[in-house]
Amino acid sequence: MSASTQPRTTLPETRQFPGNCTLEMALETMVKVYHRYSIRDGQLDLLSFNDFKKLLTEQAPTFLQACDRNRHDYLNKLFKETDLNKDKELTFEEFTIILAKLTDDAHRISHRDDRCTPDKD
Numbered sequence: 001m002s003a004s005t006q007p008r009t010t011l012p013e014t015r016q017f018p019g020n021c022t023l024e025m026a027l028e029t030m031v032k033v034y035h036r037y038s039i040r041d042g043q044l045d046l047l048s049f050n051d052f053k054k055l056l057t058e059q060a061p062t063f064l065q066a067c068d069r070n071r072h073d074y075l076n077k078l079f080k081e082t083d084l085n086k087d088k089e090l091t092f093e094e095f096t097i098i099l100a101k102l103t104d105d106a107h108r109i110s111h112r113d114d115r116c117t118p119d120k121d
Helices: 022-038 049-059 061-068 072-082 092-110
Strands: none
Touching: 022 049, 022 092, 049 061, 049 072, 061 092, 072 092
């Protein structure tokens, strides 16, 4: 069979990201915020400690104000815990660990739960 007579397989149409879904738009915002800070210091698409500190200070002040989290040693400890490969920079995948903590904090706020104790469930 020649190339012109072979049956064509069509790939499913890819939707543009984000769609009109609230969650997809929120995810796109998270990626954009990460990129806004990851290009400041060091390599593109990696957060140095200074990038990380500036991002949280400017974009998550409510998170930092609770439970005495705005201390330098807390940020330093959080960065080290999140830097899984210990290269002193955070990839986006490593940064998602921080996003999980921010999301959990926002969830606790929505339920008026204690933000400084471990989860009960």
